[in-house]
Amino acid sequence: MKIPEKAPNWSEMYKKKQGELIETTRTHAQLIAKANAEYIYWDKFKYLSLPQNTTPEEAWAALKLSRILREVKFLPFQDEGGEIFSYWIPDSAQRALHFLDQNAAGQILVDEPALQSEERQRYILKSIMEEAITSSQLEGAATTRVVAKEMLRSGRKPRDHAERMIYNNYITITKIRDHLDEDLTPELLLTFHRFISQNTLESPAQEGRFRLEEDGDIRVYDEKGQVLHTPPTPAKINKSIERLCDFANQEDSEEFIHPVIRGILLHFWLAYLHPFADGNGRTARAVFYWYMLKRKYWLFEFLSISRVIRKAAVQYYRSFLYTEIDGGDVTYFIMFHLRAIRLAIDELKIYLTRRQKESRDAIQFLKKQPYLNHRQRSLVISALDRPDRIFSFKTHMAIHGVVYQTARADLIGLHELGLLEMHKSGRQFSFTAVPDLNEKLT
Numbered sequence: 199m200k201i202p203e204k205a206p207n208w209s210e211m212y213k214k215k216q217g218e219l220i221e222t223t224r225t226h227a228q229l230i231a232k233a234n235a236e237y238i239y240w241d242k243f244k245y246l247s248l249p250q251n252t253t254p255e256e257a258w259a260a261l262k263l264s265r266i267l268r269e270v271k272f273l274p275f276q277d278e279g280g281e282i283f284s285y286w287i288p289d290s291a292q293r294a295l296h297f298l299d300q301n302a303a304g305q306i307l308v309d310e311p312a313l314q315s316e317e318r319q320r321y322i323l324k325s326i327m328e329e330a331i332t333s334s335q336l337e338g339a340a341t342t343r344v345v346a347k348e349m350l351r352s353g354r355k356p357r358d359h360a361e362r363m364i365y366n367n368y369i370t371i372t373k374i375r376d377h378l379d380e381d382l383t384p385e386l387l388l389t390f391h392r393f394i395s396q397n398t399l400e401s402p403a404q405e406g407r408f409r410l411e412e413d414g415d416i417r418v419y420d421e422k423g424q425v426l427h428t429p430p431t432p433a434k435i436n437k438s439i440e441r442l443c444d445f446a447n448q449e450d451s452e453e454f455i456h457p458v459i460r461g462i463l464l465h466f467w468l469a470y471l472h473p474f475a476d477g478n479g480r481t482a483r484a485v486f487y488w489y490m491l492k493r494k495y496w497l498f499e500f501l502s503i504s505r506v507i508r509k510a511a512v513q514y515y516r517s518f519l520y521t522e523i524d525g526g527d528v529t530y531f532i533m534f535h536l537r538a539i540r541l542a543i544d545e546l547k548i549y550l551t552r553r554q555k556e557s558r559d560a561i562q563f564l565k566k567q568p569y570l571n572h573r574q575r576s577l578v579i580s581a582l583d584r585p586d587r588i589f590s591f592k593t594h595m596a597i598h599g600v601v602y603q604t605a606r607a608d609l610i611g612l613h614e615l616g617l618l619e620m621h622k623s624g625r626q627f628s629f630t631a632v633p634d635l636n637e638k639l640t
Contacts, residue, residue, distance in 0.1 A: 199422040199512055205240035208259035212288055215256070222252065222260040223267075229257065230264050234288045239520045265527070273528065274441045275467060283526040287459070291529075294536040295456050302497035321549075322499050325353075326336070329487070330368035333504035336511060337479050338365040345402055347390050351586055358408040362398050364534055370394050374488045382446035382464075382485070384408075387473075397479045404475040408435045413475050426515060427522070429472035442467050446489065461489040462535045466528055469518065501542040503535075510538070522609065559639065562622060569615075573598045574608050578617060578639070581631035589618070589629040 212385075221487045223230065226249060227374070232244055243261065244254040255269065265286065273283040293558045331339075331346045339360040340348075346364045349356065356362040370393040380386055392406030399405055418427035430438065439602060446464055468482035483504055490498040513534055520530035570578070576596065581587060594605040609629050610617040617638060618629040633640065 202241050203551040206255045208262040211259040223264045235290045285528040302495045326371050328502035332368050332508045378452040378492045382443045394480050408473045435473045457493040461486045466531045506538040506541045585631045
């Protein structure tokens, strides 16, 4: 990953051309608005089409001046050089927050036909699995989604370190709901980390505790071995964690911070502080998930933010770097995170549209199949509703009140048609839907 270049010193140019730069911010309003819509850094800004007689350095200084003159909010923590972290909310971020308030808060999707009853719970489980897998893969869990999902669905024990990371992350996310009525405390953070790190660290003593001097230096590297981040020393962790918890719990303070923004800032703060020997990214993303559900943004149950982040991993890490390089401006990270949330919601909408069409098509298809009796049609619809459901001769007999021979003929018949997979354990037979059942029925 290429480390972003340091931007020109805009403050030096401001000292030299103060009046000219103020005028430039007025005349270049359209350029500045475009740069702030996606909140780009110098490495992209310098390639924008600039007005005549304006150098990239002058335009950058004007942009920085315009950003600083906004309603900037300062955070109660700083970097190693003493720079206080700050942020502001551009118009594009305001629109994103308005969208989330309309679509992600409260009891959303209760009336959504494609997410009813068992299907709704199945999709929540699917999202939790996806989040557990991709959040772990972001931190180096080297395994495929297919293998990881097979482990989680079957309930088998993890076979290696990567699978253990994913399993721990899955357990952590499923247990988060048990802590929604609690404030964020150092103890709760340690509890989350203990869930996440169990049997994955070099020393079991590091599970569920903050970094100590004896743990040695901690660095964040990219795939080429470049140092991307050097976290604060262990001596600063406890005090910073106290401030972080106070910040998380200040819901009724005079200064209003949008809940989604506060959750994103908690994610950034934990990831920057890197308070644990390992598992910092997973813990930070779990805390964000916990905070969103705590503040009743229930749509996040159906979203895997880490899935989107993993697809844009370079931009994710760059948003941290831009913040550090550009004077502690966390707006870069906020804007990336809001885009990731919106993309995750778009993925959910695509799924709902597809699921509704699949259900309609499948039901119409089944009605037209003279070779399927009503019991087989009912079973296939049940398999579409829950692809992980296991069927047997015994359960089929009980549900439909038929004898063994009839139940056997029904299930074997569906297997021979390629709609069910057959499994044998000893003398017992069981059946599950084929992976591409939807495709076979459309």
